[in-house]
Amino acid sequence: MTLPEGTPEKLSGPEAPAERTWSAQPDQHPVSPTFDELTRQRAKEIIARYPVARSALLPLLHLVQSVEGYVSQDGIRFCAEQLELTTAEVSAVATFYTMYKRTPCGEHLVSVCTNTLCAALGGDAIYRSLSEALGTPDRPLAHEETAGEPGTPGSITLEHAECLAACDLAPVLQVNYEYYDNQTPESAVALVEALRRGEKPPPTRGAPLTDLRTVELELAGFTDDETVAAAAVAGPSAAPESLRGTALAAERGWAAPALPDEPPALPPLPEK
Template sequence: MSTAVPEPGPKDAVTTHAAAGPDVDVVAIAPDPEVAAGIIEDTPLEDIFDAGTTAQAQEIISRYPMSRSALLPMLHLVQSVQGYVSQEGIAFCAKQLDLSDAEVSAVATFYTMYKRKPCGEHLVSVCTNTLCAAMGGDAIYKRLQTHLGSEEEPLGHNETAGTPNEPGSITLEHAECLAACDLAPVIQVNYEYFDNQTEDKAVALVDALRAGKKPAPTRGAPLSTFKGAELQLAGFFPEDEAAYRRDVDGPSQAVETLRGAKLAQERGWVAPVAQDVPLPEVEKK
């Protein structure tokens, strides 16, 4: 007896694939060429990515000996314009880098930092990896889900409260390790750290963002918008030196991070000097 779709075991299936569920954006993941062509025909690339963006793309490309190496920052550039990587954004990158849409899509869909749906003004990432989860990260994420959504319809992963790209809109995501275990639980807003969070602190943080405020991160540069952060990740900063320093300068370490190094310095602890050890003889072939 056959099964409708593939299942573990020896039974044959009527079809060789399982249909996507209603929450899967099949076009965004692997666009039908005809659909993609229709999208691009309806909205010419020049209407989205103007001459200034094209010039920035060419500047990015000039940084690399091989043009295709510029794809990652190019995708950040696209997100700084649209707030996500659209089909038009994929076509723009492909055209600038002389790649196929499929080659660009393969990269854009591999990394979670490239969003396939329009993002809010702010991206709020809650670390839910082991230590943060144990210290309250899971509870913070669930609290924000209901606070930004409702008890009946909590906001889901990579879903947006408010209208994407509009002021006060927030996209919520649960993130894997944010590399700040010594300050768990942590949240990032547009990739800037807010350490030692609690449920109430997290709620106050997103409420401030929705009200148009920009709370100071625990460490790092002043808070930007998601699009602003994406432009920086593409490698573009203010030309004015004071504005540049304001955007990039900020303490990146915390007291907890440096505690071990400080103790070692106070107590005169040093790592043993590495000694050169001869490599073992390898039998000649």
């Protein structure tokens, strides 16, 4: 049987996968015009950063998300086309990482940590309060649902988040991946209400707040405003709570023991 051009060769028996080349199908329709010449140029710049093209897939998916507000099937095809991969290979990555959304997102993505410590200190109550505030009286907003028309000013996508690596400041939430620490249900609802009014309250730590698509473009490695980039780098990154152990050690003269010149011998393996 002759396979169509560009189709992976079928295997028989325990043989390892054969080397394959990629070529576009002659009748393949072009991907969505959403991906304009600027986006294609940026895609080429991303790919040029890596010695192996497929290593560029993660930032390329962020680039797609900066254009669409999520990763659509056209976005999957765009990445596959740029990297000479199959759409199945791209989909496997896009569906593995939670940062890549498969449905349109709001102007802002609000991520509430509901992992163990945050949950015990009020994370579940914060999520419940936001879900009720963003939903309707008879139906709270569910995980990864959007209040408002996706992509429009003031629209918000709400999600549960696993550990946000800020247990010392729990309970925490993020807006477009910027931290808002030591939250309460009341402060979280006030924050979301401000976002819906078009305001951008400053995060506790990190860069000044923008919007999700701008952040996705930055994650892809681009910024349209050097002033914004400089402000992001200059933003606060460490909190007193995070540095308390270091401060105590300095005050009390504590130091970790020096490493020995020779590593200690490993214990013998148990006899079988």
